[in-house]
Amino acid sequence: MKRDNIVDEEKMLRREERLNLLADRTMLPKEIVSGCCNITAVGQNELIIENYKSILEYQPEKLVVLTKQCRVEISGKHLEIVYYAKEEMKITGRIKCINYKSSR
Amino acid sequence: MERNFLLRFRGTVRIRITGSFCERFLNLCAYHGIILWNLTPVEDGYEAFLSLNNFRKIRPLVKKSHIRVRVIQRRGVPFLLYRYRKRKALFVSVAVAAFLILFLSMFIWDIKINGNLSVTDEKIMDYLLNEGIHQGIWKSSVNYKELASDLRQHFQEMTWVSVKLQGTRLVIDLQENTDVALREEIDYSPSSLISNVDGTIVKIITRAGTPQVTEGDEIKKGDLLVSGRIDLVNDSSEVYDHQYVPADADIYVKTKITYREQIPLKQKIKVYTGKESSRHLLRFGSFHIGLPFFLTSYGEYDCIRTEKQLRLMENFYLPVFFSKMTVREYEVQEKICTKEQAKKQAQNNLDNFLKKFQEKGVQIFQNDVKIETTDSICIAQGTIYLIEKAGKRVDTEIEEEQKEGTPTE
Numbered sequence: 001m002k003r004d005n006i007v008d009e010e011k012m013l014r015r016e017e018r019l020n021l022l023a024d025r026t027m028l029p030k031e032i033v034s035g036c037c038n039i040t041a042v043g044q045n046e047l048i049i050e051n052y053k054s055i056l057e058y059q060p061e062k063l064v065v066l067t068k069q070c071r072v073e074i075s076g077k078h079l080e081i082v083y084y085a086k087e088e089m090k091i092t093g094r095i096k097c098i099n100y101k102s103s104r
Numbered sequence: 105m106e107r108n109f110l111l112r113f114r115g116t117v118r119i120r121i122t123g124s125f126c127e128r129f130l131n132l133c134a135y136h137g138i139i140l141w142n143l144t145p146v147e148d149g150y151e152a153f154l155s156l157n158n159f160r161k162i163r164p165l166v167k168k169s170h171i172r173v174r175v176i177q178r179r180g181v182p183f184l185l186y187r188y189r190k191r192k193a194l195f196v197s198v199a200v201a202a203f204l205i206l207f208l209s210m211f212i213w214d215i216k217i218n219g220n221l222s223v224t225d226e227k228i229m230d231y232l233l234n235e236g237i238h239q240g241i242w243k244s245s246v247n248y249k250e251l252a253s254d255l256r257q258h259f260q261e262m263t264w265v266s267v268k269l270q271g272t273r274l275v276i277d278l279q280e281n282t283d284v285a286l287r288e289e290i291d292y293s294p295s296s297l298i299s300n301v302d303g304t305i306v307k308i309i310t311r312a313g314t315p316q317v318t319e320g321d322e323i324k325k326g327d328l329l330v331s332g333r334i335d336l337v338n339d340s341s342e343v344y345d346h347q348y349v350p351a352d353a354d355i356y357v358k359t360k361i362t363y364r365e366q367i368p369l370k371q372k373i374k375v376y377t378g379k380e381s382s383r384h385l386l387r388f389g390s391f392h393i394g395l396p397f398f399l400t401s402y403g404e405y406d407c408i409r410t411e412k413q414l415r416l417m418e419n420f421y422l423p424v425f426f427s428k429m430t431v432r433e434y435e436v437q438e439k440i441c442t443k444e445q446a447k448k449q450a451q452n453n454l455d456n457f458l459k460k461f462q463e464k465g466v467q468i469f470q471n472d473v474k475i476e477t478t479d480s481i482c483i484a485q486g487t488i489y490l491i492e493k494a495g496k497r498v499d500t501e502i503e504e505e506q507k508e509g510t511p512t513e
Binding site: 053082083 | 126127130131133134135137139140141142143144145150152
């Protein structure tokens with residue numbers, strides 16, 4: 001079981017490298033080629049997330065966003081979604097940690 | 105984005121979502137392009153703003169995600185209108201105001217003239233008034249192209265006139281030809297020159313026509329100077345025909361004017377006492393509104409009035425005027441000046457008088473003005489001889505009977 005996980009992760013890594021290379025060669029933005037999310041953090045209390053799938057969990061202390069490749073866990077205090085649209089969301093509050101977790 | 109004025113105008117709603125699958129509802133909203141903002145988690149669900157338009161679309165999503173939605177706040181114009189729906193006077197007054205602005209914008213409330221130097225505003229205004237153009241007429245009653253060409257025709261000095269409408273203001277832009285040398289020669293019909301002054305001819309240079317006077321002749325106002333009729337003479341010096349031309353000549357005439365000015369040594373001058381009072385008035389057309397004067401005990405006073413026209417924007421003038429009336433008290437004091445001062449003043453006045461002639465291009469030939477002072481008065485009097493250009497164009501009478509001898513069909 002553990003071995004399988006390691007193999008999976010290696011596979012993922014190799015796949016991502018290949019996609020990165022493809023993006024470089026074709027001069028296309030990486031988030032379009034590989035479908036990865038784009039996170040822009042401004043200081044400690046503003047965060048813009050693009051290219052996600054959905055919200056999994058939302059509490060004032062914790063926000064979990066599902067993206068194509070992984071889950072992004074944002075923890076902090078008084079988290080507030082300033083706007084939530086199909087492509088982009090903006091979060092304000094005291095952000096302590098941005099954690100990437102494998103979706104599997 | 106969320107502070108959009110338009111959104112405010114169309115109305116926004118704050119909703120509270122409760123239930124077990126709130127996140128699903130949020131994702132459905134995002135998927136269907138419904139933007140939520142200021143999304144905050146509360147103890148049993150979430151609160152978020154959304155536009156009124158989008159609020160009408162969320163019903164199927166609510167059913168799908170099995171949640172409960174409660175409106176907790178309404179903002180924007182649609183709700184305001186609904187809340188004040190019973191205040192009919194409010195709506196009526198808004199409509200009346202809009203109508204009034206629309207109605208008043210159909211008139212001309214101000215006339216502005218730009219670029220005139222020698223023709224005064226008053227002259228142009230008088231002409232416009234004669235043409236029936238004044239404050240308060242319908243915009244559509246003015247033919248701008250025709251007015252521009254009429255102005256150009258009436259005032260020979262204008263070389264270019266443009267009439268346009270800016271808001272409720274009629275703007276007349278014009279350019280004048282102030283340089284006499286550059287002034288266009290106009291094709292005249294056969295004409296003669298007659299005198300417009302009394303005097304003696306000093307010099308006459310005829311370019312076209314038959315001169316009727318020579319140097320040294322005394323002429324009076326209305327005398328014929330250069331005739332536009334040229335007699336055609338045959339070999340036996342008989343007149344067999346006439347030719348009519350526009351007469352053209354430079355005629356210099358020596359004229360005489362008498363100058364007389366008295367300056368009393370005792371003069372009465374106004375001295376303002378510094379006491380003044382003012383009041384503000386509101387004027388609609390010829391109707392005034394304002395507080396009456398708290399009548400002052402001023403003996404003698406000047407009344408100064410300044411007026412300002414109310415306007416909505418730069419070019420939207422309204423027929424409402426704010427005027428300010430100021431009353432300033434003065435005392436009449438007698439001032440006795442010395443003979444030298446009076447003499448100086450008389451000389452100054454005379455110089456100014458002569459300067460005005462020189463500016464017009466009139467030559468001063470002789471100046472016999474003498475200034476004399478007595479104990480009570482200073483008198484400047486005498487004759488000034490000027491040499492000026494004379495001549496006034498009139499149409500020549502064409503004598504038809506004279507053409508008897510010409511062959512006819």
